[in-house]
Amino acid sequence: xxxxxxxxxxxxxxxxxxxxxxxxxxxxxxxxxxxxxxxxxxxxxxxxxxxxxxxxxxxxxxxxxxxxxxxxxxxxxxxxxxxxxxxxxxxxxxxxxxxxxxxxxxxxxxxxxxxxxxxxxxxxxxxxxxxxxxxxxxxxxxxxxxxxxxxxxxxxxxxxxxxxxxxxxxxxxxxxxxxxxxxxxxxxxxxxxxxxxxxxxxxxxxxxxxxxxxxxxxxxxxxxxxxxxxxxxxxxxxxxxxxxxxxxxxxxxxxxxxxxxxxxxxxxxxxxxxxxxxxxxxxxxxxxxxxxxxxxxxxxxxxxxxxxxxxxxxxxxxxxxxxxxxxxxxxxxxxxxxxxxxxxxxxxxxxxxxxxxxxxxxxxxxxxxxxxxxxxxxxxxxxxxxxxxxxxxxxxxxxxxxxxxxxxxxxxxxxxxxxxxxxx
Numbered sequence: 001x002x003x004x005x006x007x008x009x010x011x012x013x014x015x016x017x018x019x020x021x022x023x024x025x026x027x028x029x030x031x032x033x034x035x036x037x038x039x040x041x042x043x044x045x046x047x048x049x050x051x052x053x054x055x056x057x058x059x060x061x062x063x064x065x066x067x068x069x070x071x072x073x074x075x076x077x078x079x080x081x082x083x084x085x086x087x088x089x090x091x092x093x094x095x096x097x098x099x100x101x102x103x104x105x106x107x108x109x110x111x112x113x114x115x116x117x118x119x120x121x122x123x124x125x126x127x128x129x130x131x132x133x134x135x136x137x138x139x140x141x142x143x144x145x146x147x148x149x150x151x152x153x154x155x156x157x158x159x160x161x162x163x164x165x166x167x168x169x170x171x172x173x174x175x176x177x178x179x180x181x182x183x184x185x186x187x188x189x190x191x192x193x194x195x196x197x198x199x200x201x202x203x204x205x206x207x208x209x210x211x212x213x214x215x216x217x218x219x220x221x222x223x224x225x226x227x228x229x230x231x232x233x234x235x236x237x238x239x240x241x242x243x244x245x246x247x248x249x250x251x252x253x254x255x256x257x258x259x260x261x262x263x264x265x266x267x268x269x270x271x272x273x274x275x276x277x278x279x280x281x282x283x284x285x286x287x288x289x290x291x292x293x294x295x296x297x298x299x300x301x302x303x304x305x306x307x308x309x310x311x312x313x314x315x316x317x318x319x320x321x322x323x324x325x326x327x328x329x330x331x332x333x334x335x336x337x338x339x340x341x342x343x344x345x346x347x348x349x350x351x352x353x354x355x356x357x358x359x360x361x362x363x364x365x366x367x368x369x370x371x372x373x374x375x376x377x378x379x380x381x382x383x384x385x386x387x388x389x390x391x392x393x394x395x396x397x398x399x400x401x402x403x404x405x406x407x408x409x410x411x412x413x414x415x416x417x418x419x420x421x422x423x424x
Contacts, residue, residue, distance in 0.1 A: 003024075016133045022166060025254040026394075038220045040315060042366065045420060046335050049072075049286075052177075053081060053085035054329060055074055057096075058074055059074070059099075060100075060120070066083075069081060074276045076093065077091065088123070093114065093115075095114055099111065099112045099332075104253060105121065105220060105269040106120075106121055107120060107237065108120075108359040109248060109255060110248075110251075115244055116244035116245075118174055126195050128197045130158040131166055131167075131192055131195075131241075132157070132158070133190075133198065135169040136186065137186050138172075138173045138185040139173075141174050141175060141182060142180055142182070142183050143177070143180050144179070145182065145224065145225065146206040146226050147227055148204075149176060151205070152175075152176055152203055152207075153202065154172050154173075154174065155172065157186070158194075159199055160194050160197075161196045165236055166195075166211075166239075167236045169192070173187040180227075183223070183224055183225075189219040193223050196217075199212060200216065210234040210237065213225050213230060214230050240275070240276060242255060245258055245264055247287060249290040249291070251292050252388035254267075254271070256316070257385060258290060260286055260303075261284070262281065262282050263282075263287060264276070279317075284306070287302060287304055287305035288331040289308075289329040290332050291352030291354065291364055292352065293349055293352060297313075298316055299310075299326060303329025303334070305328045305357060306327075306328045306357070307323055307324075308325035308356075309323055310324040324368060325356065327362075330378075330401070330404075331356045331384065332380050334383040335352070335354075335388050337350065337352075337388045337395075338350055342372075346367060351365055353372065355378045355384060356382070357380055359377030359379060360376075361373055379405060382401070384401040385401075
């Protein structure tokens with residue numbers, strides 16, 4: 001008698017850790033340790049991994065499609081990690097906190113909530129912008145220059161070799177006679193030594209708008225301002241450096257981040273500058289995630305420990321805040337997943353996916369927050385790391401966590417079974 005071929009078990013329904021073990025539906029499995037289940041429901045042993053490098057206490061591993069390397073940190077140092085595992089120290093003196101990263105204007109901005117900096121796309125450590133000139137300079141009217149009579153306002157900024165511009169101090173005013181000019185005296189130096197140019201801005205006679213009129217070397221003894229065609233408007237007056245925020249995100253020409261309960265954002269295209277009184281929004285609880293699907297218009301999901309909110313509108317300056325989900329977000333659990341991997345109706349763009357504080361995975365789509373499983377719950381980690389991996393024909397959302405507890409949605413009962421005879 002011919003022995004029949006064994007029929008492989010099929011678990012097309014995937015893992016279900018939320019139902020009673022005695023109530024598992026056909027096609028579902030309670031536990032699948034070190035096993036991948038494909039689209040047919042067939043389980044197979046997960047492929048192994050090879051350690052690339054040994055770094056004690058490693059955390060905050062990250063890369064971007066624009067980079068040829070990854071960035072990773074340990075308790076005190078930020079490293080560049082090449083594809084062969086080689087580590088190059090970039091910066092020492094970190095405090096060990098988790099880092100977040102964002103690519104803005106051809107640079108990688110990093111921050112851990114108390115320290116921040118930037119790295120070029122080739123891995124070179126870069127200075128973090130330029131400061132604001134001290135208002136130590138003087139202005140005086142002179143008899144020549146061809147200006148119309150009236151009261152003029154003057155201020156200045158610093159710019160570096162990459163033409164990145166800093167903030168500007170209070171406007172200084174001077175009365176000029178008909179046909180006269182303005183002398184700016186004792187242009188300040190940049191104490192950090194990063195500025196290569198002092199840009200001078202002035203109003204028209206009795207005007208309000210500050211426009212570019214001249215440049216000088218930092219430390220110049222004097223600069224004459226006379227009649228000329230004014231340049232662009234000053235947009236950085238009274239700005240402050242963008243803070244050492246967490247949850248960094250670059251979106252719509254802005255850099256965004258979280259400082260405790262406050263969502264903060266930069267000036268448009270001035271990623272290193274912000275106006276705290278105008279460019280911040282306080283949430284009811286500590287922010288744990290900023291995420292945005294790649295859609296037209298401004299749409300931002302803001303996760304906290306207790307709830308998830310959505311900001312939607314023409315821009316971050318004119319949007320409205322609404323509740324999006326009654327569950328919060330596990331810090332570090334968000335990653336972007338391609339639309340084809342999510343396979344959700346109406347989702348055509350890369351979309352953020354995260355673990356809620358109830359353990360359920362969620363997607364932040366253009367239409368709203370969508371739970372991705374009614375049968376599976378992750379542990380509610382204190383903090384997590386997440387990645388989307390496509391390998392061996394399978395698409396995986398992988399989450400690793402620290403601390404926390406089993407989700408209240410996951411059942412705690414347990415059973416083991418051994419198949420003795422799988423014959424007919």
